[in-house]
Amino acid sequence: MLQQTTVAAVGPYYVAFLKRWPTVEALAAAPVEEVMSAWAGLGYYSRARNLHACARHVAHNLGGKFPDTEESLRALPGVGPYTASAIAAIAFAKRAAPVDGNIERVLARLYAVREPLPGAKPALRALAQELAPKERAGDFAQAMMDLGAMICTPKAPDCANCPWTEDCMGRALGLASVLPYRDAKAVRPLRRGAAFVVISTDDEVLLRRRPPKGLLGGMHEPPMSAWEVDFPANARAAPLKAAFRKLPGLVRHGFTHFELELEVYRVEGVATSAAPPATEWAPLRDLKRFALPTVMKKVIAHATADRDAGPLFKR
DNA sequence: AAGACGTGGGA
């Protein structure tokens, strides 16, 4: 869960997951659709699918016991170099040197590494390997991460309270607050589309499921057009023949590599029997059961703002 | 090997 995600964002999800699926066997026994629903809102949804596949592999093929070496952990779905190393060091007390974004920043400053990321990653990994102690490597790694999160922060590091302030080459060179350098990020293109919110006579909304791989893989969404350079020329992408009304305003959402603008069309009072193939009705008052990513919650909230007493999605 | 892959919180 913590891959590329802050502790604050993960907290409630972590608590809910462990309450609902306290053991690897329990998670392995869960339908993947339920796991996707429970993950909705956290982002990077392949992590949820990988976590579930990992639980099934451990429960079914490894007797419920996690492997305890970096190499064998690395073979699990969703477990890359960082996570394998972190588990080996923290859970199994092995000498391993996980390197996350915090540790990259701390090391780049401590040793004044001027090569920009991501090219500097191998050099930073080598420095981490040298530094990792034989004993309590897990505590060392977590201490480095906490230093990065609380003292050696990205913008304005609190060097006065840093235990390494006298040793820091970056600080000596006046580079502490600007390291690590990064390659320039690409400009994010804009894509546009139209979403169709169909409300039934029973206050349900029509949803379909996205393909399992790719963007928002396996998640629910209202029917919508493809996302392209321009809005669709007409409402041809509508899921059924009905008197859709185009709502004022747009739904905007930023993804990692592009920005999205969605027009929202709505129709109400549709007969429940009218659901097209591969769609299903979701009660507006019980959307928690569905795997709705944040952008899709925005669409539904936009389409129901005028007919709701209170917020549909409370946080 | 470079690009795909989400979201929310802080500055």
Place this chain on the structure above:
DNA sequence: TTCCCAAGTCT
């Protein structure tokens, strides 16, 4: 408002 970026992984 806008930008940055976080306990990275997969293809």
